[in-house]
Amino acid sequence: MGRTSDARPKILRAGQDLLAQRGYTALGVAEICSAAGVPKGSFYYFFDSKQALAEAVIEEHWAGQHAEWAALLGSDKPPLERLRDLFDATTEVQRAAQKDTGAVTGCLFGNLALELSAKDEAIQRRLQEIFEQQITMVTAVVELAQQEGTIAVPDTREAARSLVAQLEGMVLFAKLMNDPGQLDQLWSHTLALLGARA
Amino acid sequence: MGRTSDARPKILRAGQDLLAQRGYTALGVAEICSAAGVPKGSFYYFFDSKQALAEAVIEEHWAGQHAEWAALLGSDKPPLERLRDLFDATTEVQRAAQKDTGAVTGCLFGNLALELSAKDEAIQRRLQEIFEQQITMVTAVVELAQQEGTIAVPDTREAARSLVAQLEGMVLFAKLMNDPGQLDQLWSHTLALLGARA
Numbered sequence: 001m002g003r004t005s006d007a008r009p010k011i012l013r014a015g016q017d018l019l020a021q022r023g024y025t026a027l028g029v030a031e032i033c034s035a036a037g038v039p040k041g042s043f044y045y046f047f048d049s050k051q052a053l054a055e056a057v058i059e060e061h062w063a064g065q066h067a068e069w070a071a072l073l074g075s076d077k078p079p080l081e082r083l084r085d086l087f088d089a090t091t092e093v094q095r096a097a098q099k100d101t102g103a104v105t106g107c108l109f110g111n112l113a114l115e116l117s118a119k120d121e122a123i124q125r126r127l128q129e130i131f132e133q134q135i136t137m138v139t140a141v142v143e144l145a146q147q148e149g150t151i152a153v154p155d156t157r158e159a160a161r162s163l164v165a166q167l168e169g170m171v172l173f174a175k176l177m178n179d180p181g182q183l184d185q186l187w188s189h190t191l192a193l194l195g196a197r198a
Numbered sequence: 199m200g201r202t203s204d205a206r207p208k209i210l211r212a213g214q215d216l217l218a219q220r221g222y223t224a225l226g227v228a229e230i231c232s233a234a235g236v237p238k239g240s241f242y243y244f245f246d247s248k249q250a251l252a253e254a255v256i257e258e259h260w261a262g263q264h265a266e267w268a269a270l271l272g273s274d275k276p277p278l279e280r281l282r283d284l285f286d287a288t289t290e291v292q293r294a295a296q297k298d299t300g301a302v303t304g305c306l307f308g309n310l311a312l313e314l315s316a317k318d319e320a321i322q323r324r325l326q327e328i329f330e331q332q333i334t335m336v337t338a339v340v341e342l343a344q345q346e347g348t349i350a351v352p353d354t355r356e357a358a359r360s361l362v363a364q365l366e367g368m369v370l371f372a373k374l375m376n377d378p379g380q381l382d383q384l385w386s387h388t389l390a391l392l393g394a395r396a
Contacts (some may be wrong), residue, residue: 023313025223103316113374114312115221118301128375154386162387165367172366173359175310177326188352189360192389 008046008167010036015057020097020105023142024054025093054112054123061108062130069137079145083138084161087186090167106175110168135160142194151194162193206244208234213255218295218303221313222252252310252321259306260328277343278394281336281361285384288365293378303375305352308366333358340392349392360391 014036018027029050033043047053072085097105105111109127116123138160145151153159166189174182212234216225227248231241245251270283297304303309307325314321336358343349351357364387372380 022317023223025221026317036245036283106312106315110370111312113370114304114309117304117373117376119220119224124374124376128385131371131374153390155383161371162364162368162383162390165371165387166360166364167367168370169363169365169367170360172308172311173329174369175315175365176329178315178322185353185356185360188356189363189391190392192351192360193387195390195393 004148005034007038010038011043011046011053012056012060015053016061016108019054020108020111021101021103022048024120025115029053041114051120051123058109058112058123058130064135067135069134073137073141078150079141079148080150080191080194082141083145083190084187086138087167087183087190090171090179091186094171094174094183097179098178104175104178104180107168107171110171111192120181131164135164138163144195145194151196153195159178159194163190166193167191203238205234205240208236209241209244209251210254211360213251214259214306217252217255218306218309219299219301221312222248222310222318226249233320249300249318249321255326256307256310256321256324264331267332271335271339276348277339277346278348278389278392280339281343281388282385284336285365285381285388288369289290289378289381289384292369292372292381296376302373302376302378307370308369309373329362332362342361343392343394349394351393357392361388364388364391 011032012033018032027050029040029043032050032053033040036043043053047056060127067087068089071080072089075082075085077085094104094106097103109130112123112128113131116127118124135157139157142151142153142156142160142163146153146156167186170183170186170189174180207306212230216230216233223249227238227241230248231238234241241251248285254344266287267284270287271280272346273283274282275283292302292304295301307328310321311325311329314325316322316326333355336356340349340354340358342360344354365384368381368384372378376382
């Protein structure tokens with residue numbers, strides 16, 4: 001039976017893969033159950049609805065990404081190297097997704113932001129918070145670089161916002177072109193946005 | 199009857215509005231017909247499928263946008279002013295959409311790129327071409343600025359790519375936050391990407 005202890009993580013994992021590959025609207029609970037190998041009753045034992053699963057997938061994905069960002073951005077390297085580590089890791093994730101599934105899956109949060117804004121208020125609100133948190137994390141490192149004099153931007157939070165926007169835009173191109181190589185120049189764009197072009 | 203001469207533009211207009219507001223997957227032909235005020239038979243007289251309508255909407259939208267971009271980027275103003283006109287016009291479109299519909303609708307091409315990449319090959323290929331054309335149009339003006347010595351970027355096409363990516367990323371934020379004010383600093387980011395910060 002599906003109500004064994006591993007049904008919930010199986011559903012979450014299948015939900016995350018399918019959301020990344022096919023988006024929210026196109027997805028049905030039956031398809032998620034089939035991919036997870038659990039009966040429908042098991043799904044509804046753990047989740048009230050497809051929306052509830054999507055919310056859980058978002059939390060799970062953000063928990064993992066937050067931990068990774070915190071580790072990379074909180075390392076003892078110089079601030080710009082920490083940012084570079086973050087963008088390199090992001091590029092690596094897209095490269096790995098393409099290798100595994102044949103398609104660059106892009107950013108789960110960016111995908112859902114464009115698909116569900118003005119359609120699902122709860123998810124939209126949560127994604128707003130997540131992007132603001134990402135910008136806050138990047139701002140902290142931009143401020144360190146500013147303090148040590150490596151860069152001189154007029155507004156550190158706005159600079160961080162431009163970096164996350166650039167990341168989302170370039171990941172959009174990588175997904176559309178199905179080419180992780182689109183991200184090769186992400187770092188040079190980052191340096192330009194920080195006024196730190198070599 | 200719907201096969202009068204104005205049924206096709208009515209369907210196209212309704213299709214464009216609904217695609218912008220609700221995306222592709224969530225949309226049904228019945229809903230499009232109801233919004234357009236035409237019977238289903240009329241829809242299928244002009245379009246083979248929802249996909250065919252989406253393709254026609256994309257062509258219609260790109261024809262209008264291409265003409266606007268060509269006019270703004272081909273004006274006799276200095277190159278950076280032309281770019282600024284383009285980004286101001288884009289911001290204005292988002293501001294007007296929010297005023298009219300209550301929601302920032304974002305970029306139709308960016309929305310469909312994230313929703314349909316790896317799901318609809320024909321639409322994905324067309325969107326690839328459109329974004330490459332956008333980048334080509336911006337590259338021409340970046341090259342002019344480079345020639346007149348206003349900027350000095352290592353690679354004009356890559357710089358243009360970073361500008362269109364920044365635009366897409368910032369428009370994503372504007373849509374997610376339902377706040378056209380997210381685009382207020384787009385021009386300062388553009389200058390930074392071009393190494394032209396004042």
